[in-house]
Amino acid sequence: MKPRSIIIALIxxxxxxxxxxxxxxxxxxxxxxxxxxxTTDTRKNAxxxxxxxxxxxxxxxxxxxxxxxxxxxxEYLVFMFHYxxxxxxxxxxxxxxxxxxxxxxDYSANEEIAMYIEDRLEDELRVNDETxxxxxxxxxxxxxxxxxxxxxxxxxxxYVDVDVFRDVAxxxxxxxxxxxxxxxxxxxxxxxxxxx
Amino acid sequence: xxxKIVKNFGPEWGAAVMGTAAICxxxxxxxxxxxxxxxxxxxxxxxxxxxxxMLIAFLIPWTLRFFxxxxxxxxDLQNPVRGNFFPTMPISxxxxxxxTNKLGPMLFGPSLAYHLSxxxxxxxxxxxxxxxxxxxxxxxxxxxxxxEHANFSxxxxxxxxxxxxxxxxxxxxxxxxxxxxxxxxxIISMIALGVGFLNFLFVGAAVWHRYIYHTIxxxxxxxxxxxxxxxxAIIVIFLMKFIQAIEASHGTLFGINxxxxxxxxxxxxxxxxxxxxWWLILAAILFTHYVKIKDHPLxxxxxxxxxxxxxxxxxxxxxxxxxxxxxLHGVLITLNTLVVIVWIIIVVGTVKWLESGAFFxxxx
Numbered sequence: 001m002k003p004r005s006i007i008i009a010l011i012x013x014x015x016x017x018x019x020x021x022x023x024x025x026x027x028x029x030x031x032x033x034x035x036x037x038x039t040t041d042t043r044k045n046a047x048x049x050x051x052x053x054x055x056x057x058x059x060x061x062x063x064x065x066x067x068x069x070x071x072x073x074x075e076y077l078v079f080m081f082h083y084x085x086x087x088x089x090x091x092x093x094x095x096x097x098x099x100x101x102x103x104x105x106d107y108s109a110n111e112e113i114a115m116y117i118e119d120r121l122e123d124e125l126r127v128n129d130e131t132x133x134x135x136x137x138x139x140x141x142x143x144x145x146x147x148x149x150x151x152x153x154x155x156x157x158x159y160v161d162v163d164v165f166r167d168v169a170x171x172x173x174x175x176x177x178x179x180x181x182x183x184x185x186x187x188x189x190x191x192x193x194x195x196x
Numbered sequence: 197x198x199x200k201i202v203k204n205f206g207p208e209w210g211a212a213v214m215g216t217a218a219i220c221x222x223x224x225x226x227x228x229x230x231x232x233x234x235x236x237x238x239x240x241x242x243x244x245x246x247x248x249x250m251l252i253a254f255l256i257p258w259t260l261r262f263f264x265x266x267x268x269x270x271x272d273l274q275n276p277v278r279g280n281f282f283p284t285m286p287i288s289x290x291x292x293x294x295x296t297n298k299l300g301p302m303l304f305g306p307s308l309a310y311h312l313s314x315x316x317x318x319x320x321x322x323x324x325x326x327x328x329x330x331x332x333x334x335x336x337x338x339x340x341x342x343x344e345h346a347n348f349s350x351x352x353x354x355x356x357x358x359x360x361x362x363x364x365x366x367x368x369x370x371x372x373x374x375x376x377x378x379x380x381x382x383i384i385s386m387i388a389l390g391v392g393f394l395n396f397l398f399v400g401a402a403v404w405h406r407y408i409y410h411t412i413x414x415x416x417x418x419x420x421x422x423x424x425x426x427x428x429a430i431i432v433i434f435l436m437k438f439i440q441a442i443e444a445s446h447g448t449l450f451g452i453n454x455x456x457x458x459x460x461x462x463x464x465x466x467x468x469x470x471x472x473x474w475w476l477i478l479a480a481i482l483f484t485h486y487v488k489i490k491d492h493p494l495x496x497x498x499x500x501x502x503x504x505x506x507x508x509x510x511x512x513x514x515x516x517x518x519x520x521x522x523x524l525h526g527v528l529i530t531l532n533t534l535v536v537i538v539w540i541i542i543v544v545g546t547v548k549w550l551e552s553g554a555f556f557x558x559x560x
Contacts, residue, residue: 108370
């Protein structure tokens, strides 16, 4: 091969790495300087909920800023759910999450943003996020899962349905009072089971 | 010079975009395996940006050729090998859309990224269906196609249809779930899935027939064997993305309940992944044969080694999210490394092929 061809090939091959590695370093350093505030951490005051031997706790940050490379930062509602198996046997979990804002507008969790902020959140809470759709929890162990929602403008209340049990969903209610998000109620709501 | 480039810019150049685009997804999936691999997410962004540059750079001469040299286009469409490569450009749109869906939010924020990926979805789907009909029509009416023309590049049109529901399911996953666009995406995706899957079976039987009852193709077509990995691997990708779309739609999408189909999907996806794995070994056996008889010349067609293999790696990464997680994560990391090695070899090979002047002497 001619030297010119070797240079062209090298440029093409190195471009993704030359972009990716500095970007990773820049994003990591940007994230390290980010101040994170958790509005709720139910583990601290034993406020989590237990049903069928599965204890659900959560940490919630109401104003997590994520800045895309070419656009300004936006705020996200970030939850880290902690599932503890208090049973004597293994349990297999496959939770799904929905945020409902006033007017019954549903929002699904944003997997992409969760993926980008995963490392920073894991560092902050010193836990490891599960990446699989479904996961087994052995007796007495805890698994963690990040859930991120896009924050609608002028949002002042919402609830999140954590669909983790077969017959009921855990509903977590939040309301903004004096610029602070307050977790004013948690309940287990019955799910429709049957035909129709 | 530019006119000469346009004239010789064959339909197969989309394969280079495809082979680069899918790496951004293999990187993204590998980055989720453990903290150690986190930088791969950003390397994936690098591949995504390179893909974008390649797509724009190749799309210009590829499109101009239709207007400046329609007789060349006609000649290529009639060709039983080259003709099948026309859908590679619309496939590149779907892959660019998938990359935009997964990595775009890091660059432009979620809203713009999800809108952009929808634009890619419709552009890609229109192109794929158009070329699909055009190629079937040409094949059916062409009196000069014989048994010895059958080769695995014929899988490209079915593969192109199968890739549509992948982006369809990715788009239904979060942003468009519950919007009036979701049923449109679902219907288009299901039509494409049906067309792609059944055509894969029909075409597969035809090409298989040639491989058994006639001689196998000459060495320059050796890489096309690899395309056989793609159909089942892409169906696995679709099934996994579809499960995630149902999960994101609060467990029920268009009346399809997550809990009622999840077990079946795990079984079907594992079987299909197994078939792709089997075909990967088959492709390796045939590759060894061609190398042994010294009939494996340097061709642009080497790009056929990239995308199908990458599709298999993506299928592995997604399957790992619900089946044999630890084992498949190990497989994913190993295969992702191999994907990069193969891509590097093909890039160097392509530059060498261009240097030889073969670009201006297309083989029909």
